[in-house]
Amino acid sequence: MTLPGFVIRNAFRNKRRALLSTLSVAASLFLLVTLQTFQREFTLPPSDIGASLRIAVRNKVSLGVPLPVRQRPIVEGIPGIAGVTPFTYFGGRFRDEAYTPFAQFAVDPVAFTNVFVDARTPPDQLAAWMQDRRSCIVGKVTLERYGLKIGDKLKLIGTFYPVDLDLNIAGYYSGTPDDRSVFFHHKHLDEMLGGGKTVGTWWVRAASAEAAPGIISALNAAFANTSAEVRAETESAFQMGFVSMWGNIKLLIGSISSVVVFTLLLVAVSTMSMAIRERFRELAILKAIGYRRRELFSFILAESFGLAMVGALVGAGGAYLAFSFIDLPKLTGGMLRQFEVTDRILAMAFTIAAVLGVVAAIPPALAVARTSVVDGLKTLD
Amino acid sequence: MPVQTVAEHTSSSAPGDAAGPIVSVRGLTKIYRQGDINVTALDNVTLDIQVGEFLVLMGPSGSGKSTLLHLIAGIDRPTSGELRVQGIDISRLSESQLADWRNQNVGFVFQSFNLVPVLTAFENVELPLLLTRLGRKERRRLVTTALDLVGLGDRQHHLPKQMSGGQEQRVAIARALVTDPSLVVADEPTGNLDSHSAQEALGILQSLSRDHGKTVIMVTHDPKAAAFGSRQVHLEKGELTA
Numbered sequence: 001m002t003l004p005g006f007v008i009r010n011a012f013r014n015k016r017r018a019l020l021s022t023l024s025v026a027a028s029l030f031l032l033v034t035l036q037t038f039q040r041e042f043t044l045p046p047s048d049i050g051a052s053l054r055i056a057v058r059n060k061v062s063l064g065v066p067l068p069v070r071q072r073p074i075v076e077g078i079p080g081i082a083g084v085t086p087f088t089y090f091g092g093r094f095r096d097e098a099y100t101p102f103a104q105f106a107v108d109p110v111a112f113t114n115v116f117v118d119a120r121t122p123p124d125q126l127a128a129w130m131q132d133r134r135s136c137i138v139g140k141v142t143l144e145r146y147g148l149k150i151g152d153k154l155k156l157i158g159t160f161y162p163v164d165l166d167l168n169i170a171g172y173y174s175g176t177p178d179d180r181s182v183f184f185h186h187k188h189l190d191e192m193l194g195g196g197k198t199v200g201t202w203w204v205r206a207a208s209a210e211a212a213p214g215i216i217s218a219l220n221a222a223f224a225n226t227s228a229e230v231r232a233e234t235e236s237a238f239q240m241g242f243v244s245m246w247g248n249i250k251l252l253i254g255s256i257s258s259v260v261v262f263t264l265l266l267v268a269v270s271t272m273s274m275a276i277r278e279r280f281r282e283l284a285i286l287k288a289i290g291y292r293r294r295e296l297f298s299f300i301l302a303e304s305f306g307l308a309m310v311g312a313l314v315g316a317g318g319a320y321l322a323f324s325f326i327d328l329p330k331l332t333g334g335m336l337r338q339f340e341v342t343d344r345i346l347a348m349a350f351t352i353a354a355v356l357g358v359v360a361a362i363p364p365a366l367a368v369a370r371t372s373v374v375d376g377l378k379t380l381d
Numbered sequence: 382m383p384v385q386t387v388a389e390h391t392s393s394s395a396p397g398d399a400a401g402p403i404v405s406v407r408g409l410t411k412i413y414r415q416g417d418i419n420v421t422a423l424d425n426v427t428l429d430i431q432v433g434e435f436l437v438l439m440g441p442s443g444s445g446k447s448t449l450l451h452l453i454a455g456i457d458r459p460t461s462g463e464l465r466v467q468g469i470d471i472s473r474l475s476e477s478q479l480a481d482w483r484n485q486n487v488g489f490v491f492q493s494f495n496l497v498p499v500l501t502a503f504e505n506v507e508l509p510l511l512l513t514r515l516g517r518k519e520r521r522r523l524v525t526t527a528l529d530l531v532g533l534g535d536r537q538h539h540l541p542k543q544m545s546g547g548q549e550q551r552v553a554i555a556r557a558l559v560t561d562p563s564l565v566v567a568d569e570p571t572g573n574l575d576s577h578s579a580q581e582a583l584g585i586l587q588s589l590s591r592d593h594g595k596t597v598i599m600v601t602h603d604p605k606a607a608a609f610g611s612r613q614v615h616l617e618k619g620e621l622t623a
Binding site: 001002003006009010013281282285287289290291293372373377 | 451454456457476477480481483484485489491493495497498499500503504507508509511512556
């Protein structure tokens, strides 16, 4: 027998309790990893190539207040801008679904391809979209999810706008971080609304990343003190603004994660204390036959640390495997785009488990250290 | 002779093998504090124990016999007085030094056998040797020798729950012997045994003293058990009476 072997025997002497302790750590860390991955997913800025160059321009009052079409030539005239497209959220309902999981935007097709350079569409389909004002291109994820084909009709029931759209699917696009949306001609929306004097937002592509800050300042300054002042910001900042509309997700998930970890700590300390209390007499015998406090502390620490790390392996490792092999983007209809358990999240889970293992060992180890051999021998089995 | 074989491989040979008592107790007092009250468990006890003696400590409950045993074995500390074992004043040793000293010089046998339930007989006996620098082969030889000495050579791989009380106590005696200590202390070793098993256990302790020169100190209040000893000492209210 070796001392590590002795520790392992002790750790599993009560198999049910060892299993339940390990599972409690595993379940908690699985939850923690899932929460952290959710947080990352929802707060992850766009990572495609064009995102660093794109600038969103919205009404300074609110995203819900439109901008006048007359701003376009002024925007286009700002130095360093490579492309500008109107970008208006339609918010239509598809079929009878209570929640439509893809957004629809009215854009200028020619300018759109110049601003959203990551969106790849077969040339013939792109040409067909540009020629047909009543047509649209559909994100590949949405196309596959609903089994739509090129040439099909896409009917959208207006919820924001008092009009319904009946679009021809001219093609699909892919290559963006979120291939779910539908894009159609802004002119078609203008015709349906009988106007064409406003847009939801402008989306701009800077010629270079270095030019972007200057363009943002110029855009904000260009419409200062007008009836439609704008707020220009990078695509990342714009997306973060959306996230913040949901409330402070980081704080919420952080709070839940803290509660999970704290509860786990209490469970671990309680379990280890119980396991050691049952062995007080044995530990007193070990002291009597020559084992020192530091050796007994090492036994307790190794047992606690070992159980916590096995729990981490099952919980965090299980989450990693589950989210790596399950096609969550497909399962959630593209709502979850990546849901990647990163090395940083895994490292955090294992670090928490390690700290937990050490902290949980301290109270019982102190109790053992403080108890004399004679007092230990008097304890009941 | 098995114990001699054990002795060849441990470095704990006793300074007390020299002439003179192995245990020398002078004016030993132990006072416990229970709440606001001081309880005198031992009061100015003076006693010498010679090498190879089988000393029996007798007395009614609360007389201080177990306290005296614990002090001599180095698992408790006296309030005052002098306590020398093998010429060493063990009350002056640090916790860590005392732990090493116990590992090398004292074998313990308790009333409740106190074996680790998840370990086999072999592994229980091996426990004190894990603190030494002996290799696996040497440990195996010493453990086998100790188990043979108590007549359990064929029960090495049995768990405590697979053995009778008498067998468990014999495993505990083997554990006490495996490091070849010069002092074996036994606290009511037959308290949980039937008369046959008790006779066997006492016979082994007697043999250790008589045949192998070990100093054995046993606490009991059973006169039949006490008869196995070479000398009896009586305590009452913390004082030696005979």
